[in-house]
Amino acid sequence: MDIMTTVGLLAGLAVVTTMVLLGGDLHMFISEHAMIIIFGGSAAATMIRFPLSVLAHGVPLGMKFAFTMSRLSAHDLVDELARIAEIARKQGPVGLEKVETDEPFLAKGIRYVADGYDLDFIRDNLERDRDNFLMHLNEGSKIYRAVGDCAPAFGMIGTLIGMVQMFSNMSDPSKLGPFMATALLATLYGALVANLLCLPIADKLHGKLIDEETNRTLIIDGILMIRDSKSPTLVREMLLAYLPEKHRHAEGEPVPA
Numbered sequence: 321m322d323i324m325t326t327v328g329l330l331a332g333l334a335v336v337t338t339m340v341l342l343g344g345d346l347h348m349f350i351s352e353h354a355m356i357i358i359f360g361g362s363a364a365a366t367m368i369r370f371p372l373s374v375l376a377h378g379v380p381l382g383m384k385f386a387f388t389m390s391r392l393s394a395h396d397l398v399d400e401l402a403r404i405a406e407i408a409r410k411q412g413p414v415g416l417e418k419v420e421t422d423e424p425f426l427a428k429g430i431r432y433v434a435d436g437y438d439l440d441f442i443r444d445n446l447e448r449d450r451d452n453f454l455m456h457l458n459e460g461s462k463i464y465r466a467v468g469d470c471a472p473a474f475g476m477i478g479t480l481i482g483m484v485q486m487f488s489n490m491s492d493p494s495k496l497g498p499f500m501a502t503a504l505l506a507t508l509y510g511a512l513v514a515n516l517l518c519l520p521i522a523d524k525l526h527g528k529l530i531d532e533e534t535n536r537t538l539i540i541d542g543i544l545m546i547r548d549s550k551s552p553t554l555v556r557e558m559l560l561a562y563l564p565e566k567h568r569h570a571e572g573e574p575v576p577a
Contacts, residue, residue: 322389325524332516354478354505358513361474362467369466374459382460385528386521391422394535398559401542404430405552425449425536429543439547446543450536454529461525468518475510479503538562 340349367375392400400421407415416434421427428449432442482503489495538559545555 322387322524325387325521328520329516336512336516348501349505349508351502351505351509353482353502354509357478357481357506358471358474358509361477362471362513365470365474366463366466370459370463375463377456378459378463381456382464382521382525385457385460386524390528390531390535392426392535394531394538394563397423397426397535397538397542398556398563400426401539401546401559402552402556405542405546405550405555408433408546408549409552423539425453426539426543429539433543433547439544442547443540443544446536446540450533450540453536454533457525457529457532461522461529464518464525465522468514468522471513471518472507472510475507478506478510482506534562 337346340346370378400423404416404419407419413434413436416430419430419434421430425446429442429446432445480503482499482501486496486499486503489499542555542559545558550558
């Protein structure tokens with residue numbers, strides 16, 4: 321679990337709920353009309369922007385990665401690949417058949433080496449898999465950003481509709497309050513959906529995309545070196561280049577000047 325996404329979302333909801341309850345009743349801030357214009361309008365605009373295939377992949381994948389972390393960090397992957405290279409050096413490719421890992425993409429690469437596929441086949445398939453995954457994750461980021469962009473706009477549309485209805489019923493004072501509430505709540509809902517949910521998730525997915533691109537490229541290079549029978553020391557040293565300088569050495573190990 322990516323605990324920061326969950327904590328941030330809950331903290332934001334707690335702040336808004338607290339402010340609502342300090343100023344009155346929670347029912348004052350519930351409006352079916354505002355919900356329809358925000359959620360219905362945003363969903364409709366998003367469906368216009370993206371084809372069904374993109375929505376089918378992007379929405380669930382984006383939600384999954386917004387609330388989860390990679391099983392292994394980049395530093396863990398370097399250690400794991402060095403360990404696998406040591407096994408391959410001692411036992412040959414056949415020894416990799418019993419290697420287990422929590423990272424599915426790495427497991428696929430290990431299986432390719434264990435089955436004896438040639439270097440070009442392994443590179444092409446892993447790179448294609450990586451690129452397809454990153455494309456879908458990027459689509460998820462774009463979808464949530466699109467919803468975040470249009471939700472405040474539909475909030476303004478809801479406000480305008482509420483204002484028109486209010487001014488059209490000036491002769492009936494009993495209707496002015498509900499129409500004004502709808503107008504204001506539409507703006508509130510639009511701002512909350514955009515700034516507490518969709519735009520933060522879009523930014524989080526963009527960061528996850530960068531991390532996943534680094535991790536999967538690191539895995540591809542490591543697997544290719546293992547397939548090419550490189551030594552574990554060389555594999556580790558080559559892959560450490562993917563890490564920031566301060567993360568290239570284990571805790572307590574001196575960092576070269």
